[in-house]
Amino acid sequence: MLRAELVRRLAAFTLEASIEVEPGAPLVLVGENGAGKTTVLRILAGLLPPDRGRIEVNGRVWCDTERGPVLPAARREVGYVAQDYALFPHLSVAENVAFGLRASGERGRGLRSKVGRALERFGLLELAHRRPPELSGGQAQRVALARALVTEPALLLLDEPLAALDLQTRREVRGAVRRLLAELPCLTIYVTHSPMEAMLFGERIAVLEAGRIVQCGARDELLRHPRSPYVAEFLGVNLYSGRIRDRRGGLVELVTEAGSLWVVDPGGDDDVFVAVSPREVTLFREPPAASARNVFRGRIVELAPEPPRGERVRVLLATRPPLVAEVTADAVEALGLREGVEVHAAFKASGVAVYR
Amino acid sequence: MLGAVLATILVLPVAALVLRVPPARLAARLAEPEILDALRLSLVTSVSAAALAVVLGLPVAYLLATRSFPGKRLVEAAIDLPMVLPPTVAGLALLLAFGRTGLAGRALEGLGITLPFTTVAVVLAQVFMAAPFFIGAARAGFAAVDRRLLDAAATLRASEIRIFFHVMLPLARPALLAGLAMALARALGEFGATITFAGNLPGVTQTMPLAVYLALQTDLEAAVTLAVLLLVISFGLLLTLRAAPAGRLRTRDADAPR
Numbered sequence: 066m067l068r069a070e071l072v073r074r075l076a077a078f079t080l081e082a083s084i085e086v087e088p089g090a091p092l093v094l095v096g097e098n099g100a101g102k103t104t105v106l107r108i109l110a111g112l113l114p115p116d117r118g119r120i121e122v123n124g125r126v127w128c129d130t131e132r133g134p135v136l137p138a139a140r141r142e143v144g145y146v147a148q149d150y151a152l153f154p155h156l157s158v159a160e161n162v163a164f165g166l167r168a169s170g171e172r173g174r175g176l177r178s179k180v181g182r183a184l185e186r187f188g189l190l191e192l193a194h195r196r197p198p199e200l201s202g203g204q205a206q207r208v209a210l211a212r213a214l215v216t217e218p219a220l221l222l223l224d225e226p227l228a229a230l231d232l233q234t235r236r237e238v239r240g241a242v243r244r245l246l247a248e249l250p251c252l253t254i255y256v257t258h259s260p261m262e263a264m265l266f267g268e269r270i271a272v273l274e275a276g277r278i279v280q281c282g283a284r285d286e287l288l289r290h291p292r293s294p295y296v297a298e299f300l301g302v303n304l305y306s307g308r309i310r311d312r313r314g315g316l317v318e319l320v321t322e323a324g325s326l327w328v329v330d331p332g333g334d335d336d337v338f339v340a341v342s343p344r345e346v347t348l349f350r351e352p353p354a355a356s357a358r359n360v361f362r363g364r365i366v367e368l369a370p371e372p373p374r375g376e377r378v379r380v381l382l383a384t385r386p387p388l389v390a391e392v393t394a395d396a397v398e399a400l401g402l403r404e405g406v407e408v409h410a411a412f413k414a415s416g417v418a419v420y421r
Numbered sequence: 422m423l424g425a426v427l428a429t430i431l432v433l434p435v436a437a438l439v440l441r442v443p444p445a446r447l448a449a450r451l452a453e454p455e456i457l458d459a460l461r462l463s464l465v466t467s468v469s470a471a472a473l474a475v476v477l478g479l480p481v482a483y484l485l486a487t488r489s490f491p492g493k494r495l496v497e498a499a500i501d502l503p504m505v506l507p508p509t510v511a512g513l514a515l516l517l518a519f520g521r522t523g524l525a526g527r528a529l530e531g532l533g534i535t536l537p538f539t540t541v542a543v544v545l546a547q548v549f550m551a552a553p554f555f556i557g558a559a560r561a562g563f564a565a566v567d568r569r570l571l572d573a574a575a576t577l578r579a580s581e582i583r584i585f586f587h588v589m590l591p592l593a594r595p596a597l598l599a600g601l602a603m604a605l606a607r608a609l610g611e612f613g614a615t616i617t618f619a620g621n622l623p624g625v626t627q628t629m630p631l632a633v634y635l636a637l638q639t640d641l642e643a644a645v646t647l648a649v650l651l652l653v654i655s656f657g658l659l660l661t662l663r664a665a666p667a668g669r670l671r672t673r674d675a676d677a678p679r
Contacts (some may be wrong), residue, residue: 107572110572110576111575111576112572112576137575138572138575138576139575139576139578140578140581141576144575144576145572145573145576147569147572147573149569151567151569151570151572151573151640152573153570153573153574153588154570154592155592164574164577164579164587165577165578165579167577168574168577168579168580168583208610212577213577216577216578229672266649305621
């Protein structure tokens with residue numbers, strides 16, 4: 066089990082993350098570029114010292130800035146696959162894989178058989194004597210994985226292992242990586258900037274935003290109850306957070322950063338998240354007659370046809386709070402929706418997810 | 422047009438040198454003891470100087486490329502100084518440091534060691550003039566090694582020493598060879614510092630450049646012979662070392678299953 070508390074000041078923000086990984090349950094760390102994902106991995110690997118923090122792996126303390134001992138990277142049982150794989154260009158594939166074993170003092174037959182098994186496992190036997198510049202992206206990725214795993218690390222860190230591949234290769238490799246993650250005995254952290262990859266690979270997902278973990282939990286929880294604009298945008302839902310101001314007839318009035326809305330009373334007084342599916346939002350040219358509690362007036366900012374065939378259209382509205390609605394192409398025609406047109410948008414208080 | 426002018430300036434003197442004495446005469450004079458002495462001395466001292474520059478310069482270049490410390494710029498400037506210093510000034514400085522009455526010279530004298538006007542002094546002068554060329558090239562070579570490879574090696578349990586020998590050194594090899602060539606050429610051609618600090622004693626401190634200069638006063642043909650010899654050696658040196666980095670980087674291959 067990995068337990069880590071990390072604090073490190075960066076140029077734009079302070080990274081402050083607490084991370085736990087259980088054996089057999091890889092953690093996917095997802096976030097936008099520049100959120101601090103690679104920094105987390107570098108600190109865990111020992112390539113960057115934290116300002117404050119503690120890292121414990123399977124009961125062994127790798128780093129504890131309070132008490133003193135900070136193991137250098139070379140003394141941590143870590144496997145690190147960098148985004149560009151960082152293969153040694155002057156060594157053959159086999160020597161790249163053998164590098165970590167040699168550094169740990171492995172020689173002779175033991176070394177050969179371990180390297181041989183790793184090459185075989187990753188389908189690299191035929192490439193054993195090639196050099197990295199002669200490899201394709203997918204092959205280089207397999208060498209990097211073999212090189213990191215052959216030393217049997219306690220903690221495996223994968224930094225965007227698919228990012229350097231072209232689309233075609235990525236599709237081919239995805240399944241293999243997924244199977245690998247499922248069968249790995251070591252603690253694993255998989256970093257990606259793609260929420261889609263995160264959903265694909267992670268049973269457990271942590272969302273990193275500007276150096277902080279804004280949500281961490283099971284995939285289903287994340288899908289149903291996003292707590293960050295980043296994930297909400299990926300899922301295509303309207304996400305608001307706010308505090309409860311008023312209660313009336315089983316509903317509460319929620320005050321958000323921009324405007325307020327009425328939702329089903331979740332009980333309690335703590336701040337809540339509200340997710341509104343764009344399909345729940347109805348558009349009108351004239352003010353609608355009652356029924357819906359949440360009616361907002363605003364101009365259309367953008368109309369974006371939804372893939373694949375554009376039968377549905379996403380409508381960005383400059384309401385307070387801002388809303389995205391999804392309507393049919395027929396409705397766009399019938400209502401005469403264009404950029405700049407003022408409309409009324411409504412959704413039912415019961416048509417939204419409210420959670421903390 | 423400009424190219425032609427430049428080519429004339431660069432090529433014509435070399436041609437003049439080579440065409441001056443017929444090859445047969447050249448071969449005959451090569452066997453003369455004074456010329457052989459100068460040749461032997463030049464080769465021994467410049468190879469020793471280049472070797473010393475490598476041994477002493479490698480750690481310095483490595484530290485300059487990988488560490489930052491207060492006063493680093495000052496150290497760098499001090500190391501580069503011999504490259505811009507007139508060689509005679511360098512010779513004078515060496516004399517004031519290691520001469521009989523010099524700063525360190527007096528202490529050496531007490532130990533029974535006299536440096537000036539010995540072959541060791543020749544090597545010292547050559548190291549002084551040539552080492553900065555090697556250090557500069559090696560440092561640039563080390564700095565150009567991709568940091569991500571060093572990080573990868575560290576996460577693969579490699580100590581700093583191991584990283585140096587197995588990643589830094591092989592990847593910086595072309596730069597190191599280029600630096601070695603520069604240092605060797607500089608040592609071979611060194612004149613001013615040598616004659617000032619080590620003097621001009623045949624067989625002891627009279628290297629080929631010194632011998633050329635001296636012969637010029639009395640025996641033009643001997644001077645030309647020596648000069649052509651120097652030319653051939655320098656040119657051969659450049660050719661060999663230029664060819665080397667372009668060649669395939671051969672390192673120990675895997676003892677992996679075949």
